[in-house]
Amino acid sequence: MARILYVNIPSEGHVNPTIGLVKELVDNGEEVVYLCTEGYRKRIQQTGAEFRTYQVNENLFDELGFTPTEARHPLQFVDFILRGIIEPHVPEILRLVQNESFDYFIYDSMFGWGGSILEEKLGIPAICSITHFVFTEPLELEESADAHGDLDIEALHKQTTSTLERIANTYQVTIPAIEDVFFHHGVSKLVFTSRYFHPDADKLDDSFILPGPSLTPRHDAPEFPFELLRSRYEQVAYISMGTIVNKDVEFYKLCFEAFQDIPVQFVLSCGKETDLDPIGDCIPSNFIIEPYVPQLEILQRVDAFITHAGMNSTSEALYYDVPLVTIPLTSDQPIVAKRVEELGAGIYLDKNSLTPEGLRSALLQVLQEESYKKQAKQIGDSFREAGGYKEAANRLMSLFLKV
Template sequence: MSGFLFVVPPLVGHINPAVGVAAELAARGHRVAWACPDPGLVARLAEPDAEVFGCAGPVPGADGAQRPAGLRGPEALKFLWEWYLVPLAEAMAPGVRAAVESARPEVVVADQQAFAGALVAERLGVPWATSATTSAELVDPLAGLPRVKEHLHGLLADLRLRIGDPSGTADPRFSPRLALAFSTPELVGPKGALKGDQLRYVGPSIAARPTAPGFPWQWLDSGRPTVLVTLGTANTDVGGRFLDVCLEAMREQADRVQTVIADPGGALGADGGTAPGQEDKDVLIVPSVPQPALLERVDAVVCHAGHNTVCEALWHGLPLVVAPIRDDQPVVAGQVVDAGAGVRIRFGRVSATRLGAAVDEVLHEPGFRAAAGRIRTAFRAAGGAPAAATHLEHLARESR
């Protein structure tokens, strides 16, 4: 039996893939613990009795900091690093150190955006593996931006001096021993920047999630294609206009398509024609959806190109309309388009006419579904959580 400590940021999309791996390790008799600034979030997504070490850190939005409006491209990336990722790592470091010293794991499993996991493990001499929960980090989005790359590398070097081993050389986003990529080359494409024996493509880790009661399954009409519209859980502050456009576009197609819109922030409201939680025969607006179960019943997905949503859709062989907003989403959207599995639209400027045309494309042009089907096959062959758990077991044995 070995011990594993998962170090994760307080972000649903980064915790969910680790949940399945942790559950698989626990089922095999290993000790599993977590370190996260939001222990309650881990308990909700994993097991209520999961061993979670809290570590102080800035939860998104908790300090009142706002992302400047319209920030895109390199400036958005610099903002993410300077105002979130690096401060998060520094704030988490003392709690992560305490968790390692208490749990005494053979292996630390560090999320790519929880730099403290890798750097603290490095400082304490504990083997660490990378949990690459987004395929965006498997390419080099800064290849054409040398000054931005140099700046970000400088931030990491300074961070290492404060919380890591000053003599260390490994990039905390890529373990030299084991990097678990929750994707496959069929989605990442030929531009993958990370090479070497440490990289293991395991495909998505899709764990069973409880299905909350109350979703009106009887509303689904098997005689028409169904489209799911979702912007995930972290975009309620910017999604109002886009959801309005989606509602307009899909009402225009209501004679041949029905639509489920996830609206967790209530952006559409009662003025949308279908109040949240109510239904008519064409559009259903609900605050949340049982996404894994619902994806088995829909024909296409409109989303923000969040890695979790993209992977869950492609796991079911569903083509996508992607409207990236920020962070890694433009890179993931580009991978979807390059793979032939979807159409990209502009989140902030798309019209109802363009959005409706994009939905028509992915529903009726067979190439999109065929490409999504190829990725589905690759995802399911990659092994998922069991394969990731096996690689971690091997690392633990090698480290004894």
């Protein structure tokens, strides 16, 4: 039996793909100690893993002056990883597991270089858990400052370099190049997608394991009136913009205008903290709106999905052969949306030029042209054939087989 440390960040898209893997490891006799924030305690404990919590600054984005949807340069993400994740959390993680022994540890890719620091300080092999596409090309850090308006790239570069030096001095480790802060360290890298769906998969060597998405039932999913889905219309479309950037009431108004007279049943997940009262009079009769829905169960019953193209939501939809209309907002979402369109499983819309007419046209095209469903199924087949969390667990256990 191996003893495993799993270190993750508090994000639905990063935690959910790991649940099946952790449970499978535990069910096979492995001992897993899982570190995340308090909000994920119940979900992790249901896998049989031991859960430990670390603290997160609730005002982090404000204090760092970082807004994911408004980031205009890769250095802003590097700065966030250094000052928002590595610097505050690596010492806390080391404190939580001091004087304990593990056979190996798994860390989320958002820890970046922090994973390498933990690997060195813990003295055990590391596995990088990647819930997005792997960056197969170096970060473009030398873009013209003119392309980024009033963003002071020179000052940002200086601040990033200073933070790198400060962290390296704290742990007495080698300072990496700035572009390597995102580098995926570890003896293996576990990527929760298939080689077919991953762009430029031929550039990923044998240290990358791609078992497809890891989907498991969510015990905290709310109830939903599934009997209403096709009670009035033959087709159903689902709308969700994720759990982080989902309070854009103007976008929801645009959806109402676009779809109010279409004979399709719409399900809108608007987020637990979104107040739709000011636009309550605008809600069409063909909309079912809930703050939170059982997404996996919904996706098994719909004909199309309008999404922000987060990797988790996109993978869940394609796993169930659902074609997409993507409206990426931030981070890696444009890359995911582009890949979906490249493979013919959906249509990519630009958030900055979105209109009711354009959104309506895209959805009708996805619903009416069979090719989108066919290509979504091809990606879904690649996901299911990749093996999921069982394959991931088997690969990890074979790497660290204890005689």
